[in-house]
Amino acid sequence: MATWFLLLLTLSLAALLTPLLRRRTPRKNLPPGPSPLSSTLLLLTTSLSNLEPALKTLKSKHGPLITLFVGSRPSIFVATHSLTHHILIQNGAVFSDRPRTFAVRNISSAPYGPTWRLLRRNLAAELLHPARVNSYSWARKWVLHILINRLRHENGNGNGGVNGVKVMDHFQYAMFCLLVVMCFGEKVDENRINEIATVQRRLLLLVGSGRFNVLGVFPRLGRVLFFNRWKELLQMRSDQEQTLIPLIKSRIESMKSESKNERFVAYVDTLVNLELPEEEGGKEGGGKLTEKEMVSMCGEFLNAGTDTTSTALQWIMANLVKFPRIQRKLYEEIVAVVGPPPPPRKDLEVEQVITEEDVQKMVYLKAVVLEGLRRHPPGHFVLPHRVMKEVEVEGYTIPQGATINFMVGEMGLDPEVWDEPMEFKPERFLVSDGVFDITGSKGIKMMPFGAGRRICPGSDLALLHLEYFVANLVWYFDWSVADGYDVDLCEKSEFTVVMKNPLRAQISSRVE
Numbered sequence: 121m122a123t124w125f126l127l128l129l130t131l132s133l134a135a136l137l138t139p140l141l142r143r144r145t146p147r148k149n150l151p152p153g154p155s156p157l158s159s160t161l162l163l164l165t166t167s168l169s170n171l172e173p174a175l176k177t178l179k180s181k182h183g184p185l186i187t188l189f190v191g192s193r194p195s196i197f198v199a200t201h202s203l204t205h206h207i208l209i210q211n212g213a214v215f216s217d218r219p220r221t222f223a224v225r226n227i228s229s230a231p232y233g234p235t236w237r238l239l240r241r242n243l244a245a246e247l248l249h250p251a252r253v254n255s256y257s258w259a260r261k262w263v264l265h266i267l268i269n270r271l272r273h274e275n276g277n278g279n280g281g282v283n284g285v286k287v288m289d290h291f292q293y294a295m296f297c298l299l300v301v302m303c304f305g306e307k308v309d310e311n312r313i314n315e316i317a318t319v320q321r322r323l324l325l326l327v328g329s330g331r332f333n334v335l336g337v338f339p340r341l342g343r344v345l346f347f348n349r350w351k352e353l354l355q356m357r358s359d360q361e362q363t364l365i366p367l368i369k370s371r372i373e374s375m376k377s378e379s380k381n382e383r384f385v386a387y388v389d390t391l392v393n394l395e396l397p398e399e400e401g402g403k404e405g406g407g408k409l410t411e412k413e414m415v416s417m418c419g420e421f422l423n424a425g426t427d428t429t430s431t432a433l434q435w436i437m438a439n440l441v442k443f444p445r446i447q448r449k450l451y452e453e454i455v456a457v458v459g460p461p462p463p464p465r466k467d468l469e470v471e472q473v474i475t476e477e478d479v480q481k482m483v484y485l486k487a488v489v490l491e492g493l494r495r496h497p498p499g500h501f502v503l504p505h506r507v508m509k510e511v512e513v514e515g516y517t518i519p520q521g522a523t524i525n526f527m528v529g530e531m532g533l534d535p536e537v538w539d540e541p542m543e544f545k546p547e548r549f550l551v552s553d554g555v556f557d558i559t560g561s562k563g564i565k566m567m568p569f570g571a572g573r574r575i576c577p578g579s580d581l582a583l584l585h586l587e588y589f590v591a592n593l594v595w596y597f598d599w600s601v602a603d604g605y606d607v608d609l610c611e612k613s614e615f616t617v618v619m620k621n622p623l624r625a626q627i628s629s630r631v632e
């Protein structure tokens with residue numbers, strides 16, 4: 121359907137619905153913002169991440185609480201740390217629901233209630249518990265091996281290629297391998313990894329682009345008016361099922377034949393026997409997860425931990441290339457803890473690695489990772505929350521059913537909170553020996569993983585992955601600017617906020 125037609129349709133729809141719905145839900149003392157018509161247009165045609173520039177302008181005009189509309193439905197944006205703390209930490213229960221969108225069963229879209237609690241607790245306690253995460257040490261070592269060999273290969277076996285290595289594809293591949301092992305409990309070959317990654321990324325980018333927003337907001341009408349989009353979404357979903365169901369089935373089969381002590385626990389194992397509660401008024405019933413629901417859960421697990429972590433890894437490595445002094449200081453810390461790196465082996469085996477226990481002793485490493493997440497959080501917003509009952513905030517009324525979101529990117533760069541916020545200065549996190557409360561429970565300074573009850577349950581795993589890979593990559597290689605390339609810190613919004621000009625680095629082995 122032509123874009124002009126879509127715009128016209130959206131405008132007419134908004135114009136029609138706004139007065140109708142406003143009559144039913146009288147507009148209360150909402151936080152200020154632009155007119156319902158112009159904000160409906162903005163929200164229906166723009167992905168969340170591309171909204172940021174418009175919201176910054178609105179913030180300077182209206183203040184830190186801004187209302188936009190989709191039809192008559194208010195969508196509120198919060199731009200300051202203290203208000204976010206007040207909302208998500210002090211009044212978390214009211215603000216922890218999710219807007220109803222597509223009917224998929226997963227943690228991130230589950231309404232705030234018993235099913236969400238069960239699914240989230242399952243992930244946190246059965247898979248992301250520190251003991252379980254430790255049991256995947258072999259998988260991290262295996263993936264590090266793959267990553268180092270891919271980087272060496274592209275770089276001409278460590279001799280330093282002229283145009284450098286474009287690292288992002290390798291980072292994404294490595295994170296994907298790692299999460300696939302944790303999800304399905306098996307090492308999957310390269311072709312299959314690429315196949316799963318392609319399907320998952322297509323789904324992620326299209327849903328993240330905002331093109332399907334209208335189907336979530338007006339489900340019935342949207343499917344008729346935007347039939348081709350609806351068909352495209354169904355096709356992507358069917359591709360996802362075709363790639364993930366065989367892996368789920370194979371894991372379930374192997375669970376029957378292996379004894380419990382023979383194997384480590386994969387995410388699928390934890391999902392098989394879950395008994396979901398019957399939710400009052402819920403559309404979906406209780407009982408065991410169906411095969412298709414397991415696809416949604418596994419798809420969420422893969423996507424939540426892959427793009428976010430590889431995006432953060434790229435930003436951190438880009439800053440280490442741009443600022444050799446910081447890279448040198450980090451290398452010195454690493455050598456002080458584990459000694460110099462081993463010479464590369466001819467059979468491409470990575471014999472010695474910096475372990476998870478080693479990284480715990482590296483305070484500067486932790487500061488580098490935190491500074492990367494402050495300066496370049498992979499998401500500049502959290503996932504939208506839904507308000508469960510009407511509340512007052514700062515003298516304004518936040519109505520039940522409104523969506524609410526938080527300007528994560530803005531908060532990490534607020535000059536009132538951060539000294540020289542645009543500078544990459546890991547030292548700012550050294551004041552407390554690299555111990556920083558990323559959950560924001562006592563006060564929020566930045567929130568790359570969100571805050572409160574919906575905070576990212578994978579934050580500890582993500583931090584471990586970042587520390588582990590950054591440490592090993594800097595230990596094995598010296599990273600410098602590739603010929604003819606400048607490290608450009610410009611941002612571009614995809615599903616996450618990525619480097620507009622992806623990092624190209626010249627890497628050379630630290631030892632002959």
Ligand code: HEM
Nearest residue numbers: 227228424425428429432502503568569570574576578582
């Ligand atoms: C650097 C890496 C990561 C970043 C920056 C990140 C960030 C976030 C953010 C901002 C949210 C939304 C919070 C909210 O809505 O208030 C979120 C939710 C979530 N993340 Fe992550 N995440 C990362 C890695 C991971 C990993 C490794 C996993 C799992 C293995 C994961 C699983 C989830 C899940 C399941 C949710 C939904 C939580 C809920 O709705 O209760 N994330 N993440």
